[in-house]
Amino acid sequence: MAGVTGRLVRGWCLRAVRSSLQVPAQLHMSKTAMGASQKDFESAVNQMKLLKKDPGNEVKLKLYAHYKQATEGPCNTPKPGVFDLINKAKWDAWNALGNLPKETARQNYVDLVSGLSSSSDSSSQVKPEADRKQAGYETLVMTSEDGITKIMLNRPTKMNALTTQMYQEIMLALEAASKDDSTITVLTGNGSYFSSGNDLTNFVISPDELEERARRGAILLRDFVGCFIDFPKPLVAVVNGPAVGISVTILRLFDLVYASDRATFHTPFSHLGQTPEACSSYTFPSLMGPAKAAEMLIFGKKLTAAEACARGLVTEVFPDSTFQKEVWTRLKAYSKLPRNALRISKQMIRNHEKEKLHAINAEESRILQERWQSDECMNAIMNFLSRKAKL
Numbered sequence: 001m002a003g004v005t006g007r008l009v010r011g012w013c014l015r016a017v018r019s020s021l022q023v024p025a026q027l028h029m030s031k032t033a034m035g036a037s038q039k040d041f042e043s044a045v046n047q048m049k050l051l052k053k054d055p056g057n058e059v060k061l062k063l064y065a066h067y068k069q070a071t072e073g074p075c076n077t078p079k080p081g082v083f084d085l086i087n088k089a090k091w092d093a094w095n096a097l098g099n100l101p102k103e104t105a106r107q108n109y110v111d112l113v114s115g116l117s118s119s120s121d122s123s124s125q126v127k128p129e130a131d132r133k134q135a136g137y138e139t140l141v142m143t144s145e146d147g148i149t150k151i152m153l154n155r156p157t158k159m160n161a162l163t164t165q166m167y168q169e170i171m172l173a174l175e176a177a178s179k180d181d182s183t184i185t186v187l188t189g190n191g192s193y194f195s196s197g198n199d200l201t202n203f204v205i206s207p208d209e210l211e212e213r214a215r216r217g218a219i220l221l222r223d224f225v226g227c228f229i230d231f232p233k234p235l236v237a238v239v240n241g242p243a244v245g246i247s248v249t250i251l252r253l254f255d256l257v258y259a260s261d262r263a264t265f266h267t268p269f270s271h272l273g274q275t276p277e278a279c280s281s282y283t284f285p286s287l288m289g290p291a292k293a294a295e296m297l298i299f300g301k302k303l304t305a306a307e308a309c310a311r312g313l314v315t316e317v318f319p320d321s322t323f324q325k326e327v328w329t330r331l332k333a334y335s336k337l338p339r340n341a342l343r344i345s346k347q348m349i350r351n352h353e354k355e356k357l358h359a360i361n362a363e364e365s366r367i368l369q370e371r372w373q374s375d376e377c378m379n380a381i382m383n384f385l386s387r388k389a390k391l
């Protein structure tokens with residue numbers, strides 16, 4: 001079962017890349033003065049079709065981008081819509097190559113494929129356990145087993161603070177999980193924290209970049225939260241330790257939230273000159289009442305796991321010493337339930353609110369775009385970075 005799940009997860013993007021890597025019939029067989037010849041390039045394209053092991057999303061995006069650049073030149077097609085995640089990631093990768101010359105792109109493509117072929121030649125010794133891990137994520141560990149796809153935030157030395165790359169990888173991981181044959185998807189953290197929220201070094205930029213970075217940050221935030229609003233299968237948060245900021249507000253978009261009794265829940269938005277996100281300006285008051293929501297979202301009160309459970313944000317709290325064992329036993333049992341029934345029931349519960357949540361998400365992102373450019377926010381970030389402030 002685990003093997004089938006793994007193959008399907010890997011098949012998702014590999015198919016997409018392969019179909020975009022068909023060799024056009026009109027390719028000429030000319031040799032360039034420097035770098036890879038057209039023939040080398042074509043044979044690399046053919047080699048890709050025979051590749052047995054999924055090289056991972058990041059490499060596939062690089063291959064796609066260099067193939068397009070080598071055959072069509074700089075990206076000049078319209079940018080896909082924000083919810084067309086796969087095509088948008090592909091477009092972004094191609095567009096990022098700017099005016100890279102076709103010859104260089106061709107050479108890079110050949111080099112990439114040759115690196116992959118040599119590593120796949122030696123892959124026959126890979127242990128089955130490692131085989132369950134999905135390649136291609138730098139900031140996450142993604143595994144699929146026993147009907148459960150697990151996405152684990154993997155920056156333990158930075159308390160799993162969320163970088164731009166991490167938001168993007170989580171979106172790709174959710175997209176893959178939504179299409180694989182697992183029953184349940186889980187998000188958890190590696191190390192002592194679930195997540196310390198947005199990585200505050202995302203804000204380390206020069207003043208002339210601020211407006212553009214705030215604009216891009218708002219789009220990223222809207223897309224990221226949108227993936228959770230639309231996620232079609234039961235989604236479970238396994239909150240292994242403290243959670244801060246967006247890693248708290250996003251929890252209301254999960255179907256189950258299991259927390260260790262070591263976890264705390266903290267949204268210090270005002271301290272950072274910021275405002276609520278992930279639809280929490282609507283979901284928290286409706287969940288716990290406006291007064292309790294204000295305590296968290298306006299005044300930054302930190303809750304224990306038991307308090308978060310009493311307010312309905314957490315489904316159940318477990319002693320830290322038995323947390324992993326109890327939670328995974330429970331989830332493995334749930335993952336054996338009929339998959340389609342779970343999925344349809346989830347959608348019945350969530351569909352009523354979807355449109356409203358997307359509108360709130362867009363508005364919260366717009367307001368944050370302004371906040372990120374404020375002196376209040378900049379001063380708070382500088383204080384954190386110069387360690388004058390700790391939460």
Ligand SMILES: CCCC/C=C/CC(=O)SCCNC(=O)CCNC(=O)[C@H](O)C(C)(C)COP(=O)(O)OP(=O)(O)OC[C@H]1O[C@@H](n2cnc3c(N)ncnc32)[C@H](O)[C@@H]1OP(=O)(O)O
Binds near residue numbers: 162197217220247
């Ligand atoms: C585009 C979408 C935007 C969405 C917006 C979301 C809003 C939010 O999420 S607001 C919340 C932002 N998070 C914070 O304000 C937390 C800041 N971190 C802390 O206050 C503390 O680090 C901590 C209380 C989480 C942990 O303190 P502790 O003493 O145990 O450990 P540290 O030594 O501070 O941390 C270890 C290491 O990790 C770095 N780090 C931790 N959290 C963050 C973070 N959020 N951003 C950047 N870096 C973080 C910390 O700097 C340390 O790094 P060094 O070892 O290199 O010093």
